Amino acid sequence: MSVYLEMMLVFAMIGLFCFGGGYGILPFIQGEVIGRGWMAAQEFVNVIAVSESTPGPLGINVATYVGFKMGGIVGAMFSTVGLMLPAFFLVMLVTRILQTETGEKVWKRLTVGIRPVVVGLIFYAAWSIAKTVLLQQNGTGVSLDFLGILLAAIGFVAIHKWKLHPVILIGTAAILGAFLAG
Amino acid sequence: MQELWKLFWIFFRIGAFTFGGGYVMIPIIQHEISEKHKLIDEVDLSEILVIAQSLPGMMAVNAATSVGFRLKGKVGAIVCALGVALPSFLIIVFLANLIIRYSENSHVLGAFQWVRAVVVGMIVAAAVKMGKPCLHNKKQMVLLAVALLLAIGQVHPVLLILGGALAGWWITRPEEEGGRQ
Numbered sequence: 528m529s530v531y532l533e534m535m536l537v538f539a540m541i542g543l544f545c546f547g548g549g550y551g552i553l554p555f556i557q558g559e560v561i562g563r564g565w566m567a568a569q570e571f572v573n574v575i576a577v578s579e580s581t582p583g584p585l586g587i588n589v590a591t592y593v594g595f596k597m598g599g600i601v602g603a604m605f606s607t608v609g610l611m612l613p614a615f616f617l618v619m620l621v622t623r624i625l626q627t628e629t630g631e632k633v634w635k636r637l638t639v640g641i642r643p644v645v646v647g648l649i650f651y652a653a654w655s656i657a658k659t660v661l662l663q664q665n666g667t668g669v670s671l672d673f674l675g676i677l678l679a680a681i682g683f684v685a686i687h688k689w690k691l692h693p694v695i696l697i698g699t700a701a702i703l704g705a706f707l708a709g
Numbered sequence: 710m711q712e713l714w715k716l717f718w719i720f721f722r723i724g725a726f727t728f729g730g731g732y733v734m735i736p737i738i739q740h741e742i743s744e745k746h747k748l749i750d751e752v753d754l755s756e757i758l759v760i761a762q763s764l765p766g767m768m769a770v771n772a773a774t775s776v777g778f779r780l781k782g783k784v785g786a787i788v789c790a791l792g793v794a795l796p797s798f799l800i801i802v803f804l805a806n807l808i809i810r811y812s813e814n815s816h817v818l819g820a821f822q823w824v825r826a827v828v829v830g831m832i833v834a835a836a837v838k839m840g841k842p843c844l845h846n847k848k849q850m851v852l853l854a855v856a857l858l859l860a861i862g863q864v865h866p867v868l869l870i871l872g873g874a875l876a877g878w879w880i881t882r883p884e885e886e887g888g889r890q
């Protein structure tokens with residue numbers, strides 16, 4: 528199978544099963560995108576940062592980036608259209624069903640179970656991402672990146688407690704990192 | 710044709726100027742579609758948007774597709790979805806070029822090194838925020854924990870989500886079924 532078609536199918540599957548807003552795609556990236564060698568874990572976190580600092584949904588940004596990297600503009604089109612495809616069918620077929628009383632009731636019952644599962648999956652994805660970012664590989668083995676842990680803690684508090692806008696947080700980290708990291 | 714262009718342009722602007730994803734877009738879509746252009750009345754639109762939020766996929770794309778489908782059928786759906794997605798597509802293609810070209814630059818490397826660390830904190834904050842509503846419900850807490858354990862055990866997310874749907878069906882079954890005696 529050509530990589531174009533494979534990307535289209537993989538992103539269509541992600542489009543069909545990602546629940547819970549922007550970060551709903553996280554659970555699929557490790558296995559389906561990084562696992563296939565389409566991008567490195569660190570690269571994925573870079574794309575999240577770029578995505579948070581530019582307009583538009585994270586899913587579209589990730590699909591476009593991966594597609595572009597693997598096959599230029601045409602690749603980006605295949606992966607992004609793949610991601611969007613399920614939405615067409617769902618909107619056309621399911622919307623009418625969900626507007627009926629029974630349909631709405633059934634869907635509500637299913638989402639009672641889907642929601643906590645998605646949260647569990649996102650916690651696991653957050654853990655895998657934290658591991659790749661905050662553990663340093665060196666000659667003898669792995670060690671903790673203490674500066675990274677401090678920055679992650681600041682990031683958590685900035686969003687969770689201070690409700691800082693992500694663009695400001697990422698912009699500040701980028702400017703400071705560009706000159707201080709080494 | 711002119712109306713399709715108008716719809717495309719409305720959603721293109723929404724896609725180009727809203728940071729922070731789907732939830733930020735909702736009030737802007739309401740303003741543009743109901744108040745400014747009076748294309749769909751507010752009650753109908755909010756019904757469409759609620760469904761768009763509960764369906765899987767990118768919420769912004771779902772919302773644009775629904776609005777387009779309601780107004781102009783399949784062609785309208787495609788036009789609106791492309792409109793809302795195109796700005797991010799173009800921005801990322803442009804930035805991907807730059808990122809790949811300058812990925813060896815020491816300042817770029819340093820910037821991304823710090824940014825990655827704060828992004829980890831942001832993702833954890835988002836997960837905590839999403840998890841909060843589940844804290845009030847014991848059954849949902851159990852589901853969350855089971856999903857986390859199975860994810861650690863490398864069970865595929867699609868299976869877990871389908872399992873979650875079944876579990877949701879099971880835990881919300883009506884109590885009085887069959888008249889317990």
